[in-house]
Amino acid sequence: MSKGIISKEEDYSQWYNDLVIKADMAEYSPVRGCMIIKPYGYSIWEKMQAVLDKMFKETGHSNAYFPLFIPKSFFAKEASHVEGFAKECAVVTHYRLKNDENGNIVVDEDAKLEEELIVRPTSETIIWNTYKGWIQSYRDLPLLINQWANVVRWEMRTRLFLRTSEFLWQEGHTAHATADEAIAETEQMLEVYADFVENWLALPVIKGIKTPNERFAGALDTYCIEALMQDGKALQAGTSHFLGQNFAKAFDVKFTNRENKLDYVWATSWGVSTRLIGALIMSHSDDAGLVLPPKLAPIQVVVVPIYKHDEELENITAFVKALTKELKAKDISVKFDNRDTHRPGAKFAEYELKGVPVRVAIGSRDMQNGTVELARRDTKTKETVGQQGLADHIEKLLEDIQKNIYQKAFNFRQENTKEVNTYEEFKRLLDEEPGFLSAHWDGTPETEQRIKEETKATIRCIPLNNKLEEGKCILTGKPSTQRVMFARAY
């Protein structure tokens, strides 16, 4: 319970907020619902960006940049798209301030825009308007573009990283000659996201398809990855949309195909955001602070010297210098905390709070014995090990921690994913043992909506390669051919 973080058993929501603030990840800004991402939090985002960007490029995508502002009329062109986003748009109406007669700064009414501009909540419309000029023939396809950007969705209830009015993300927007190619792209990017979240965030995901109710505004199909947080609520960690020809039709983007005929272009879009940082925090951390998977930890190893006299520190420093060199050669980041303003115990607590995966403590006796004390953040266990071969040992330990964190989250999800066959059991479990509930549903949006209203649980997804199975809808008793994955969600 360092620095006054509440226990997650006591108040999960408060625990999360405390953790984000105390671990210096982010804070709220004076602008409603907008956050400030502090250097420690941002460095995790930078690591995520670097890995994802490489994955996108390896799958043939290039980055580009499109305007922040979207003319209002563009939104109206795709009916379900505007329906989905109109209620949460920041609208720019003027382009100048001025001093009024009292010397106050006011909006200059003479500088009103002819057409209002929307701060992008997502960029399909501005991008497909642009693609019209870029695509004439099948030779121009596929067009595989990604953008790293900020977007704004005016949220009424916000929570740091998970739901903020402005957030950072990447949005891929691709154009294809056939539906099959576009679907293959949609599925490929879902796999990229699943790979990233499982192998870097150490978080197991369920890959699936959204029901029509939960689809992206303007998509024919929304693929998603869903993860389970420690409080038993689900979190959508990434989405990949097959947009069909909806945006091509809205923006009149046609191409000459191989048969020399004109056809509308097929589209996908896909994105993950700074929300992933929230998922990372929620899924692994404990009452002592963050637990970061080594692959995304800004500092992987911290070394704390324990000494009384300066000559002791000199000895230790020489050793740490050599160790640091060895670790850096292995691409392992190390921080040597030799501040004389803080006691070792305070430092231990600080790095626990910040989730540093491995802590090395080294004192004068260790120097005499040729040992160090290694503590791992995930299990909070310590061991005394030899200085000989220490870098190799740490390298293996980091790999082990990465695997262990994943396995722990995997086990948690297994334990909290249950098949349910009655509505009573469904409601009871949601309240008493929340998690993923695999249940039959009659396939209608009405039933889905009623369940949502009555229980706050939504269909997170229809898992990919779902097992077909005869059954009866938990609400209506009507026949069903497969179970779908329900949960309450962030």
Place this chain on the structure above:
Amino acid sequence: MSKGIISKEEDYSQWYNDLVIKADMAEYSPVRGCMIIKPYGYSIWEKMQAVLDKMFKETGHSNAYFPLFIPKSFFAKEASHVEGFAKECAVVTHYRLKNDENGNIVVDEDAKLEEELIVRPTSETIIWNTYKGWIQSYRDLPLLINQWANVVRWEMRTRLFLRTSEFLWQEGHTAHATADEAIAETEQMLEVYADFVENWLALPVIKGIKTPNERFAGALDTYCIEALMQDGKALQAGTSHFLGQNFAKAFDVKFTNRENKLDYVWATSWGVSTRLIGALIMSHSDDAGLVLPPKLAPIQVVVVPIYKHDEELENITAFVKALTKELKAKDISVKFDNRDTHRPGAKFAEYELKGVPVRVAIGSRDMQNGTVELARRDTKTKETVGQQGLADHIEKLLEDIQKNIYQKAFNFRQENTKEVNTYEEFKRLLDEEPGFLSAHWDGTPETEQRIKEETKATIRCIPLNNKLEEGKCILTGKPSTQRVMFARAY
């Protein structure tokens, strides 16, 4: 004059626009003054970001992220700051759209913000408001933060990359315990920028200080680097500001110093933007297209096979594969253009247009002779060289091109920097032989302003370590102690 680019002698401005468009660097968007940065242009920005980001981190800075929106009242807190930016602000006034009775999408007047939000033109105000919570004691200082972000300044006259309503940049914002430390930081970052622009963009710069008229709104001193474009106009390539205690006072950011006394914090800010891409294009390119310095070229080497039969291509391909591997090991990027839809001549023109520094052409006769044809983009010269040791040869050639491009720009600037002693000569040179004009000025804003109005030339900077020299102001004849650098500028 590939793909119809006008000659730069004939119309420099049109030549630049043509080049940006035809080389697939960027285009205008339907949003007034906002640009779309296309993948080829964006990949240069990515390279710039990577280098600069490393330089910032090596000088102790961390990245963070602050909100896009700034409450209007924040601006008003620093008087000269709001004065400087009020006339070009995008203002968000509403947060929702709705359907009106005719089914049109309109702004929902019920969703009017209590206080308008400004889309950040720069982030001093929102950041210093935040720093108030981060800084209590000298132990919290220096605070060295950078942000990569988009900003908006509502420009009336726009030009791709050089002046757009939205642009991408980085903005450093640092806080220090003393004026001296803040000034040292300001100067350090100017040196970082000069190093980057000279050694990566291959563009020589003059380092200097702005006159009060040309200072950043809210700064005590603005340091800058100024470069000369091929049409003899200057371009400000980066600025670093010593902000004194202005923002600390406006946002009440005090700290306890080592003497246990409360004092206001000292500040700097510094930035470079996508404008640098414009500088890069303007300073090196020619009538055949871009000339990119190898260190920032997205593709450093292109290989074009020349063949009639498929088995010839097979032979060439095997050779190119081996060469590519060798070059990649040297961190040199290579593109093998084996498209059968384009003739070699068309490919040559395309890569000239795109400024690829080295072109390797290889045909069947070359394969028999163990040679290739190497063409360098900067001098447009060709040579036939042996295949043996080709990767080493190309590596040296790229270094040579980088140096040569710099030297050419350096010589151009030397030839076009002149000392002037009379106003008549000053005006004549501005029209007939534009460039940097080093002239005496009486030191008053009034004289500076009159010269600007009469000639459109501004004082670009007072060079650092400027030589002191008795003289007379070119306009007023009043005494002056040093020459300053005038030019017409972008």
